[in-house]
Structures are given as structure tokens and as C-alpha cells.
Amino acid sequence: MAFANPNITATAVEATEFMDLSRRYRVTGVPKTIVNETIEILGALPEEQFVESALQAGDESPAT
Amino acid sequence: MGLLSASDEAVLKQHLAAIESRVSLVLFTQTIGGSESGPVAKQVLDEIASLNDKIEVVEKNFVLDTEDRARYGVEREPTIVVLRDGQDTRMRFLGAPTGYEFVPLVEAVLLAGTGNLELEPATVTRLAAVDTPTNIQVFSTPT
Numbered sequence: 001m002a003f004a005n006p007n008i009t010a011t012a013v014e015a016t017e018f019m020d021l022s023r024r025y026r027v028t029g030v031p032k033t034i035v036n037e038t039i040e041i042l043g044a045l046p047e048e049q050f051v052e053s054a055l056q057a058g059d060e061s062p063a064t
Numbered sequence: 065m066g067l068l069s070a071s072d073e074a075v076l077k078q079h080l081a082a083i084e085s086r087v088s089l090v091l092f093t094q095t096i097g098g099s100e101s102g103p104v105a106k107q108v109l110d111e112i113a114s115l116n117d118k119i120e121v122v123e124k125n126f127v128l129d130t131e132d133r134a135r136y137g138v139e140r141e142p143t144i145v146v147l148r149d150g151q152d153t154r155m156r157f158l159g160a161p162t163g164y165e166f167v168p169l170v171e172a173v174l175l176a177g178t179g180n181l182e183l184e185p186a187t188v189t190r191l192a193a194v195d196t197p198t199n200i201q202v203f204s205t206p207t
Contacts, residue, residue, distance in 0.1 A: 001183075001187075001191055001200065002153065002154035002155050002200070003153050003154070003155065003175050003176070003179075003181060004181055004183065004187075004188055004191040004192070005191045005192060005194050005198075006154070007194050007195060007196060007197055007198055008154060008191070008194060008198045008199075008200065009137075009154040009156070009197075009198070009199050009200065010154060010155050010156065010200045010201075010202070011155075011156040011157070011158060011199075011200070011201045011202070012156070012157045012158065012161075012165055012168055012169075012202050012204065013158045013159065013201055013202065013203045013204075014101070014157075014158060014159025014160065014161075014165060014204070014205070014206065015203040015204060015205050016205050016206065017099065017101055017158070017159040017160070018140060018158060018159060021158075021201075021203070022203060025201070025203065027203045030203055030204045030205050031202055031203060031204045032202075032203045033200060033201065033202045033203070034200075034201045034203070035198065035199065035200050035201075036197075036198060036199055037199075047183065047184055047187055048184065048186065048187065051187050051190055051191070052190075054198075054200060055190065055191075055194060055198070
């Protein structure tokens, strides 16, 4: 996703090495995705669902 | 001893042969008092880079290379930043990319090296509409 748009940054975090981040985002299961500190996505979703869930953060009124 | 078996290396080398652009894996580590996973990350990257001459590992010092840290927004170590022909792809890896992180790393290298997005056309259209900074962090574990 980051590769597709310069506004997007994607970081893979090794949860056990960065316990402070895991605590901050309440990571109790993996994979867990955090978008712009606010949106949480738990587990692996199908691509379309994942993108829609993730992009709520940067786009409050998605085009229809 | 290498982290990859000879047969894994052979398969990986075949996949990486599709790479056309130069891929730089910029690794930020702290030599003194740094994370134990820094040297592991280095070994993983070196093994990947040894399989294709278009892939290079660029080592940065987390403490001293503050300008590079600021450029790529690196706040922890080890961090790997993936570049395509010297340009930031905005793909990052925090921690040693072993276990479940290894395949995503290889995919990031392939994406940077080939430019082939393996996403649905509808996804690409949706992503193109994103006009505000969007920071996605995916947490996973090695096993």
C-alpha cells in the first residue's frame, strides 16, 4: 500500500522486540494493525476489507 | 552458518531474479548498547543481498547518523528502510526480520525491485485517492 501512494507509510513491527509499542497499542494477538494511532485491525483480513478498514483513518468521507 | 538452507537460497534466488531496479536495504543499528537483534537483522539482509547483485545493504549508525534517521523517520533500532533506486518506498521493518517477518521482507524487496504491485485494480484505485498522511503499523511475532 505504501508503494502505491506517497502519502502512505507501512511499517512491520516485531511485537516481542518492541514491548513498549505493543503495550501502547494493546497488542494481545497478532497480526494487529494500527493506522494513524487510532484504527485497530485485528487478524488478517481479505484485501478489500483490509483496505477499507485501514483507510477510514486518512479519509473520513470515502468517495462512493 | 547461514540462516537460510541451500535449497531455500536457491528458491529465493530464482524469485529475486525478477528484480530490475537497485534495491537498498538501509539498516539502522546501535553498535554499543544496542538491541541484540541488530546483528541478526544484518545477517538476514546480507544473506538476501548475496543472492542478487542489484540488492545492497547500507549500514547506518542509529546514534550518529541523525540526518538519515530524520530523513526516514527512524525512531528505533534495528530499523530497515527499503529504497528503490535510492528513493524511499516508505516500507519499514522494525526488529530482526526472521520468522513470519521474513516473507514480507522478501516481498518488499521484490516490490521495490520490480515495481509490480500485487494488488487488485480496485485496491490500487482506492489507494490512489488517499491524500492525507497515513501511517500503517503491522505488529507480528517471529513464531
